[in-house]
Amino acid sequence: MAPTLSTALDVHFPIPQSDAKTPIFFTRRKSTIYCNSSKPPQNPPARKTPSLSEQLQPLSSTTLPNKDQARLLSKPKSTWVNPTKPKRSVLSLQRQTRSPYAYNPKVRELKLFAKKLSDCEDSEDAFLGVLEEIPLEPTRENALLVLNSLKPWQKTHLFFDWIKTKNLFPMETIFYNVTMKSLRFGRQFELIEELANEMVSNDIPLDNITYSTIITCAKRCNLFDKAVEWFERMYKTGLMPDEVTYSAILDVYAKLGKVEEVVSLYERGVASGWKPDPIAFSVLAKMYGEAGDYDGIRYVLEEMKSLGVRPNLVVYNTLLEAMGKAGKPGLARSLFQELLGSGLTPNEKTLTSLAKIYGKARWAKDALELWEEMKSKNWPMDFILYNTLLTMCADIGLVEEAEQLFMDMKQSRHCRPDSWSYTAMLKIYGSGGNVGKAMEFFEEMSEVGVELNVMGATCLIQCLGKAGRIDELVRVFSVSVKQGIKPDDRLCGCLLSIVSRCESREDMDKVLACLQQANPRLVALVKSIADEEYCLDTVKEEFKGIISDTKDDARRPFCNCLIDICRSKNLHDRAHDLLYLGTLYGLYPGLHNKTANEWSLDVRSLSVGAAQTALEEWMVTLAKIVKREEALPELFSAQTGTGTHKFSQGLSNSFASHLKKLAAPFRQSEEKAGCFVATREDLVPWLKSRSPSPAVSV
DNA sequence: CTAGGGTTAG
Numbered sequence: 001m002a003p004t005l006s007t008a009l010d011v012h013f014p015i016p017q018s019d020a021k022t023p024i025f026f027t028r029r030k031s032t033i034y035c036n037s038s039k040p041p042q043n044p045p046a047r048k049t050p051s052l053s054e055q056l057q058p059l060s061s062t063t064l065p066n067k068d069q070a071r072l073l074s075k076p077k078s079t080w081v082n083p084t085k086p087k088r089s090v091l092s093l094q095r096q097t098r099s100p101y102a103y104n105p106k107v108r109e110l111k112l113f114a115k116k117l118s119d120c121e122d123s124e125d126a127f128l129g130v131l132e133e134i135p136l137e138p139t140r141e142n143a144l145l146v147l148n149s150l151k152p153w154q155k156t157h158l159f160f161d162w163i164k165t166k167n168l169f170p171m172e173t174i175f176y177n178v179t180m181k182s183l184r185f186g187r188q189f190e191l192i193e194e195l196a197n198e199m200v201s202n203d204i205p206l207d208n209i210t211y212s213t214i215i216t217c218a219k220r221c222n223l224f225d226k227a228v229e230w231f232e233r234m235y236k237t238g239l240m241p242d243e244v245t246y247s248a249i250l251d252v253y254a255k256l257g258k259v260e261e262v263v264s265l266y267e268r269g270v271a272s273g274w275k276p277d278p279i280a281f282s283v284l285a286k287m288y289g290e291a292g293d294y295d296g297i298r299y300v301l302e303e304m305k306s307l308g309v310r311p312n313l314v315v316y317n318t319l320l321e322a323m324g325k326a327g328k329p330g331l332a333r334s335l336f337q338e339l340l341g342s343g344l345t346p347n348e349k350t351l352t353s354l355a356k357i358y359g360k361a362r363w364a365k366d367a368l369e370l371w372e373e374m375k376s377k378n379w380p381m382d383f384i385l386y387n388t389l390l391t392m393c394a395d396i397g398l399v400e401e402a403e404q405l406f407m408d409m410k411q412s413r414h415c416r417p418d419s420w421s422y423t424a425m426l427k428i429y430g431s432g433g434n435v436g437k438a439m440e441f442f443e444e445m446s447e448v449g450v451e452l453n454v455m456g457a458t459c460l461i462q463c464l465g466k467a468g469r470i471d472e473l474v475r476v477f478s479v480s481v482k483q484g485i486k487p488d489d490r491l492c493g494c495l496l497s498i499v500s501r502c503e504s505r506e507d508m509d510k511v512l513a514c515l516q517q518a519n520p521r522l523v524a525l526v527k528s529i530a531d532e533e534y535c536l537d538t539v540k541e542e543f544k545g546i547i548s549d550t551k552d553d554a555r556r557p558f559c560n561c562l563i564d565i566c567r568s569k570n571l572h573d574r575a576h577d578l579l580y581l582g583t584l585y586g587l588y589p590g591l592h593n594k595t596a597n598e599w600s601l602d603v604r605s606l607s608v609g610a611a612q613t614a615l616e617e618w619m620v621t622l623a624k625i626v627k628r629e630e631a632l633p634e635l636f637s638a639q640t641g642t643g644t645h646k647f648s649q650g651l652s653n654s655f656a657s658h659l660k661k662l663a664a665p666f667r668q669s670e671e672k673a674g675c676f677v678a679t680r681e682d683l684v685p686w687l688k689s690r691s692p693s694p695a696v697s698v
Numbered sequence: 699c700t701a702g703g704g705t706t707a708g
Contacts, residue, residue, distance in 0.1 A: 098701065111700090148700040154706045177701040184701065212702040282704040317705045349706040356707075384706055391708065420707070427708090455708060 114149035153186035254287035289322025361391030466497030487518035489554035500564035560607035
């Protein structure tokens with residue numbers, strides 16, 4: 001096994017361990033470093049970026065000053081370090097200072113000129129033409145001011161080259177830094193690297209500002225290996241990163257998902273006497289949020305508390321987002337309360353995070369309270385927040401609130417409803433079964449020129465299908481395809497579920513014709529399943545092929561629908577075959593659960609027909625066990641759930657009526673909604689009484 | 699965007 005990062009680091013930058021021998025004047029050292037190494041790596045191993053330990057290996061041997069190495073070599077076991085000579089640090093505690101600008105009395109004139117240059121035609125000739133009209137001597141100060149005011153990056157770059165050619169004064173670091181910053185806006189990493197290499201060849205020193213600009217530009221261009229490479233080069237030249245460069249590189253590792261490296265760097269920094277600022281904590285919080293790692297988020301909170309760093313608004317926002325990703329709506333809510341208690345005012349991003357969390361959790365009460373509070377306190381709104389609130393309303397089924405928001409949006413000066421806003425409305429009316437309103441919005445979209453997207457089309461098609469308005473469904477589908485919408489797996493699943501509900505052959509053919517355009521193999525499978533010449537092996541092959549090409553979250557719905565189609569055609573044996581295939585390919589994990597006292601069937605993610613099929617299958621299995629006189633637990637239960645959505649149709653009702661039809665001795669549990677229970681005492685006689693042969697048919 | 703780091707949408 002490769003050495004762990006922390007051991008590799010300790011070789012180069014030893015940290016005193018928190019044992020009894022450690023003198024108290026050592027920098028605080030936590031006894032536990034939180035790092036969830038049980039999680040699988042976030043990134044595939046094929047990445048080019050070497051691990052931090054790999055990078056620090058060459059780095060440490062070249063960058064550690066010799067006297068430190070000598071000291072370490074001479075006293076390898078000593079953990080004592082003279083407090084007046086602080087031990088080897090990984091970052092400079094002093095932030096690089098910037099030279100103050102001398103006031104330039106010609107600011108106005110120069111800025112005006114810079115604007116002229118910025119606005120001129122984007123060609124070298126045009127630019128040089130305007131340059132000839134320069135109103136003042138291009139002295140160092142004047143040139144710097146102009147350089148600073150130019151945009152876009154092409155102009156900055158041209159001007160920078162021009163200054164160099166003129167050769168009026170020596171080029172200094174600041175000229176490169178200013179130019180690089182502009183180039184970064186254009187994500188011109190190659191040019192930035194070119195300039196950096198030029199600095200090296202011309203002996204112009206690269207400082208922390210240069211390095212942090214290079215690193216963040218590489219990061220924004222997703223050139224993470226380049227970011228790390230330049231960080232390493234900085235150490236090699238003997239320059240210590242200050243906290244700005246340091247947190248920039250922390251963010252690079254965080255974006256790579258290298259949690260261990262980030263925590264290690266962070267801890268090394270703290271051990272060097274660094275008091276991380278809110279930006280560093282925001283980087284950590286974001287990283288743990290992306291990993292959905294709640295323990296990590298707690299670690300960040302504890303660190304801030306123990307170091308006495310008060311979160312600012314950005315940190316709160318990042319933490320809220322992270323709590324949402326970690327699936328902790330309750331903690332997000334308390335964090336928000338804490339934010340308000342600390343006297344901060346939430347901004348658009350805060351409220352967007354919270355609205356998303358309440359919507360996903362379907363917390364209607366909190367969602368409504370949030371909206372009321374937003375209105376009464378006049379908290380800021382923007383376009384994204386409007387759309388997120390609309391989506392939240394759609395998730396929860398808040399129809400009137402959504403209508404109000406949509407109206408507000410139309411009246412607002414700064415934003416027009418876009419395809420997201422309309423999609424939310426289509427979702428609200430669609431899932432509420434208000435086909436008329438949904439179609440009204442669909443027509444309005446084409447009037448105001450907002451394009452339908454695949455999700456909106458799916459919502460609309462779903463509600464038209466449920467309402468049995470198949471001709472309109474076909475129309476919406478063809479309009480969507482004509483608009484260039486590429487039907488995705490969800491839309492196909494939606495069409496397939498409508499097929500399963502069609503009552504007439506005619507309607508079914510119309511929907512299948514749509515599906516034929518979107519996913520012909522799926523239609524072929526439906527035909528194979530319903531074919532007189534049914535062959536399980538053929539179906540199995542087709543099924544396998546389709547499922548492996550289907551997005552993960554649409555696989556089970558596909559199988560559910562296919563089972564429903566079989567049942568609607570009274571082909572119950574084939575429904576059982578499909579349930580078997582679905583189980584075989586792992587689409588129904590956790591369907592059966594056993595404890596010593598209770599066996600249960602969890603059909604919460606199954607369709608009505610699939611749940612019925614699973615129940616029958618279970619009963620057949622249990623009957624066999626009874627026949628073989630094997631042991632059975634005291635209790636049996638089947639869980640349908642109640643459906644968290646206001647509009648959800650409730651699997652539990654149909655399941656209950658199916659139980660009734662079978663005369664199975666399951667009772668609706670009194671303490672747990674959506675749960676049906678039977679005792680062994682009641683179930684066994686019933687299983688025995690059923691004739692063994694057509695056990696699966698009703 | 700008057701030389702550098704962190705946060706918003708199925």
